[in-house]
Amino acid sequence: MVTTVPATPNPSLNPSLIPMSAPEPVPGFGGETGPAREPGAGTGRFPAGSARRSPGPAPDAVAVSGPGGELTYRELYRRVDDLAAVLRERGVGPEVPVGLCMERTTGMVVALLAVWSAGGAYVPLDPAFPEDRLRLMREDAGIGLVLTQPGVDRRLVAGVPQVLSLTAGGEVPPAAGTALSAPGAALPSATDGGPVPAALASASASASASASASASASASASASASASASASGDGDGDGDGPVSAALASAPGDGLAYVIYTSGSTGRPKGVEVPRDAVANLLASFADRPGLLPEDRWLAVTTLSFDISVLELLLPLACGARVVVASAEQAADGPALRALAVAERITVMQATPATWRILLEAGGVPETIRLRLCGGEALPRDLADALLAPGADLWNVYGPTETTVWSTAGIVGPPSAGIDLGEAIARTSLYVLDDRGLPVTDGEAGELHIGGAGLARGYRGMPARTAERFLPDPFAGRPGARMYATGDLVRNAPDGRLEYLGRADRQVKIRGFRIELGEIETVLRSAERVRQAAAGVCEGPDGLPRLVAYVVPASLPAPEGLWGTLRGRLRESLPEYMVPAHLVTLDALPLTPNGKLDRAALPAPDWTASPTTPYRAPSTPAEDELATMWAEVLGVDRPIGVDDDFFELGGHSLTAAQIIARVQSRFGAAVPIVVLFEHPTVAGLARCLDDLDDDDLDLAEIAALRDQLDGLDAEELAAIFDELAPGS
Structure with a gap:
């Protein structure tokens, strides 16, 4: 309809x-x-009659847990209020953008809510993004203050007038006010791009926002006072939740956040979202599908992807719990599944790629009763795998x-x-x-x-x-x-x-929205490239992959061209925007009117030999790993031990599949980061040997598993009887 x-x-x-x-x-x-x-006209509060007009959350119930510890609602209110006061002193108010360059911790949630409580708008600055891209985003947004944490590379916030480092739990260290920057600097406003005097910005949110409408200013001041009262953590449990209180600290049409997406011109573009739009989203999902106070939502999405808004805030709006997965856990299927089981997770939202990672790691824990899938088209086979008795699967x-x-x-x-x-x-x-x-x-x-x-x-x-x-x-x-x-x-x-x-x-790759023009701009800027294009082709595994098409400045293509281009791409673009394969052409195909004929761009030869000379596996472990790579990547030719996993077309999803197979085959607990650090068969095999602290041969373990798999129940029972003490 x-x-x-x-x-x-x-x-x-x-x-x-x-x-x-x-x-x-x-x-x-x-x-x-x-x-x-x-x-x-909005207030930033949830619309009247919504599910959020119920009594507030229990003050001693856990609101957020994850790296940085557990925070009850009472403690969350207090930390948000404390940080918001510091932000106001530093000039944060309505329309003032504040960068969040933080690790995935409970402090990330505190920081987000504190920016809102101070009247400002947050701008996610993912520490995994290239330094140049973060600089472009900061400059475009007019950011004068960034909240960060000690574990974030200081180069990513270099040149920012004010940098405030928080603990993993979102607290301001006693010396932070003087150690990094003085709080007197003027911060830019999102409305006019110019500086806002610190004295003005540190006033109440309502006074800063509504000079021309006394009635509106009065309502905003009341809302701001209510937010501060709620944040005091007196624990009466009958006020607004922390999200509604934070949103209500500024007018509803005030800026909530700016999220940058891929831009067709070669520069990311910032989407400005108002507070009442966020309130409407949360109110709608609080009504349907709805959450219960006993629900636990596993948050797995980077703050730079806007679906994080729902998974971080809806549980807090409904009195439930947010469990924040670290960046390492979110990318590692077995670790993510173990966290979901240990925390008895009941709700999770993810892209199809992340759901596949979880399925590859042993399946979705049955405790997850509410499963939301979005970010890209939901394939029927994945939907069937996610459907389960007692669980609802939602396509969003x-x-x-x-x-x-x-x-x-x-x-x-x-x-x-x-x-x-x-x-x-x-x-x-x-x-x-x-x-x-x-x-x-x-x-x-x-x-x-x-x-x-x-x-x-x-x-x-x-x-x-x-x-x-x-x-x-x-x-x-x-x-x-x-x-x-x-x-x-x-x-x-x-x-x-x-x-x-x-x-x-x-296009969309693993849930991320990508403008091909932005990739093409980086490719064309390379010295040894005359023309370039980018496209998407179905890989051997049936999943879409980014492909770079390049006409070199001289033919034949110079040796090492792909390695040089990948390095350049990684300096300018997030990893999800780096193509998996390079196709060199004598000329780009054109339509009769002289435009690029994208439909005529050839599909890559996924079986083509890489530039690395072939070296055969020399150990049983290397042989096993080479076979796994060929199966997961869909490569028909032999895999050499020096072939780079990612140059063969590997990405985060296929990496998770490899790690799941390694753990199943060898019985070794291997973090997914190991494959990123050692992306060759030889390197990964050596690392597996280093991880083995019991002097057990991994090939022997695999052979023993094969033998046990071939035994029936009676034969297994006989072996266990022989191994029993006293036999």
């Missing part, structure tokens, strides 16, 4: 282009036709520009198709043709989204914002906008919304 056009169209449009039909409510989550949010969809998720729905049995679900609360969906008119059932069109979840736009990019955030002629409200997603969908005859793919050059 898709929202149709209201009976009173926007008079600025040509009436002949608008079907004159009555509006239909968006089904499912209590959605409304068109946006319900008036700019500036939404671009960053409409605040995390815009649709959600329960996935049915194998006989049913997988669709995008239904619109969440106060969200409208339109499937439109090239003229901006609704399509008929069964016809493909571009999905447009309107409603309370819309972002402001792209930071500092008014032309790009106007291109994607269009006037909404169907909302029946002047000034309403809708976002053109670039996603092709079809409204099936039974009312289901089917995802068909992208209408532009944007």
